[in-house]
Amino acid sequence: MNFALILFVLVVLTGVAWVADKLVFMPQRRRAAEAAVAEFDRQQARVGERFADENAPATRARLREEKLRQPWWLEYSASFFPVILVVFVVRSFVIEPFKIPSGSMVPTLLVGDFILVNKFDYGIRLPIVNTKLTQGRPLERGDVVVFRYPKDESVDYIKRVIGLPGDVVAYEDKKLTINGKLVPETALPDYFDEERIGYAKQFEEDINGRKNAILNNPAVPPFVMGAEDYPYRENCQYNDRGVVCKVPAGHYFMMGDNRDNSADSRYWGFVPDKNLVGRAFFIWMNFSNLKRIGSFN
Structure with missing residues (x-):
């Protein structure tokens, strides 16, 4: 099969995933992360300083990171788009x-x-x-x-x-x-x-x-x-x-x-x-x- 065609299809598929992540999925993950962090802060405020989590800053950061993490299918598609695009351009035109x-x-x-x-x-x-x-x-x-x-x-x-x-x-x-x-x-x-x-x-x-x-x-x-x-x-x-x-x-x-x-x-x-x-x-x-x-x- 034509390798240039395979590379072009990969560019299109990963490019669609990359754009969708930037415009749709990343904003969704950010809103979810902000909501999760806000809820964590409210819980900490309710229990007061005496019962507050000693590792609250680390827990808060880990919670935010988990909510912002890409799902596996985006990690193996959108993340590779820049690399595949560069390879495609260099191989096709240079x-x-x-x-x-x-x-x-x-x-x-x-x-x-x-x-x-x-x-x-x-x-x-x-x-x-x-x-x-x-x-x-x-x-x-x-x-x-x-x-x-x-x-x-x-x-x-x-x-x-x-x-x-x-x-x-x-x-x-x-x-x-x-x-x-x-x-x-x-x-x-x-x-x-x-x-x-x-x-x-x-x-x-x-x-x-x-x-x-x-x-x-x-x-x-x-x-x-x-x-x-x-x-x-x-x-x-x-x-x-x-x-x-x-x-x-x-x-x-x-x-x-x-x-x-x-x-x-x-x-x-x-x-x-x-x-x-x-x-x-x-x-x-x-x-x-x-x-x-x-x-x-």
Whole structure:
């Protein structure tokens, strides 16, 4: 179930309880406390000083406290409203945490990395309905982005932006070309893939001056196997060398940095702008390797 929806429902329920407590139940408890204290004072006055309760001040204070105490159902609803509201606002409009579940972004992001995602960089959106409130800045090639998977919007994916609306992206013979310009690659030392327990060929890719590492095994065939049917599939031509796509308006072409082990736009198509969640920018924890904490390209 959509966690944002669950959080929103909790905000509404606890908010109603909080408002009801402030406007209705708290005044009732105050009147009851004042009446109880007044009755206690009258009783003390009737018995006189000789028989008065020696602990009258403490008893009076305890009586007032008992009458002002929230019932359990308000304590576990209204009391949590401010906390839940802050979490909802921060998660919806500022920063949201995610955990990397697969190796499609190796070597940039590893399985088990906990990352932070900027929710306002590309424009603030209303949670649940995802309506855009502010424009924000446009995506740039090379951004690492979290988005709702077009085939199942209840699932979040993370990939790198390769093609912007109107771009012609070609991935043929294991080489990336954008608008007819070959994306430069520089060989790096082989990368030891702990998940697959073996070494992989590693390269540094330079997309418009933005550099990041990728894994690309020349021994793996270049053609795409198992491409699905998806909107604007007619914009792509598949061949034995790979695929060439023209990105439609309002959409993006995404790829994983682990090029031979990534289900991305080559297989299931373009990502519409409405599916964007935010820009990933920081690893805040990896319990297996604390050295992973920090920013990434």
